[in-house]
Amino acid sequence: MTQWKETDADRRLETWLAAAPRVAASPAFCERVMRAIEARPLPWHTRLRRLLFAPHTLRWNLAGAVATVLIVLSVSIALGLYAGRAPAPIAAVAPDAARVVTVRFEVVLPQARQVSLAGDFTQWLPRVLLQRRPDGTWTTEVRLPPGDHEYIYIVDGERWVTDPRAGRYRDDGFGNRNAVLTVPSV
């Protein structure tokens, strides 16, 4: 350890230095600094924090909202088709003279022992039984006219299950949601 002997001269010199006057405050300096800071773009870390943690206000209009919903629906349907697990039901392809089309309903419920279909086209009675495939998918086909149709699945005769892949839903007035299927005019 280095040791030095401090003399009176050293102490006086240190006192002189400690008493050296500082530059006086300049009222304009702070304002200049603040203007310079506010004129610059926010630092990246501040922008990132704001983006992640600051509350944001969502501004929207009806046209934008409708367009967004349509895009989301289109993408969802496209992805469902691409994955080979199309949202059920799929309005298909077999129009007849009365413009009734055959619609295939499909739902994945591997644990279910029985699945039936009820809707406004069955007067909400579980009249249509679905067939089970080996992979746990339940399916059936129903002929429906063009227009909106609400429906729901009934599992094992007691549990009402809303189709998780439906494009639209509507409140049933009793705290649950029915799936809505639109059969297009052909």
Next chain:
Amino acid sequence: MEHEEQEREWVAQCLQGDAQAFRPLVQRYERMVRSVIRRLIAAEHAVDELAQQTFVTAYESLAQYSGDARFSTWLCQIALNKSRDAMRTWHRRPEEDINGGLELESAAAGPDEELEEKQRHAHLQAALRRLKPADREVIVFKYILGFSHAEVAKTIGCTSEAAKVRSHRAREELKRVLESMGIVP
């Protein structure tokens, strides 16, 4: 401690995007930063510009301020780097009138004392100007600002032991220069 907690709170507010929270930090350290730069570079015309750059750089680098060191120490590091960069750009040691332009605050009680203090200060500044930049840095932080050896080490970038040795040598060198000017402390 309360002082430092308040500063940490201001820093946190700045990081959340409230630029106005930086204002009290500028007001608190304006004199210190401008004085440090004034002592290190002596070129009066550049002091305000470098001091402003110091604060703007500090604001933009707040995310890197860990809070381990005092905010003033961290700010002095930035001021020192700005001064070193400026000196490198100019390729010269400070040679202008050390007291020109900027108003200095005096603590003297009366006119005689004030005159004596001014003369002493002028001699000190003249001697400082003749020191090597490394010695001048140590004198400014250790003896004028009153930093601890650990704070000097952190500011100038060396170990505490090295800061202690350099402080002693710089003080000896300053004393030698003063004596060569006929000033005996």
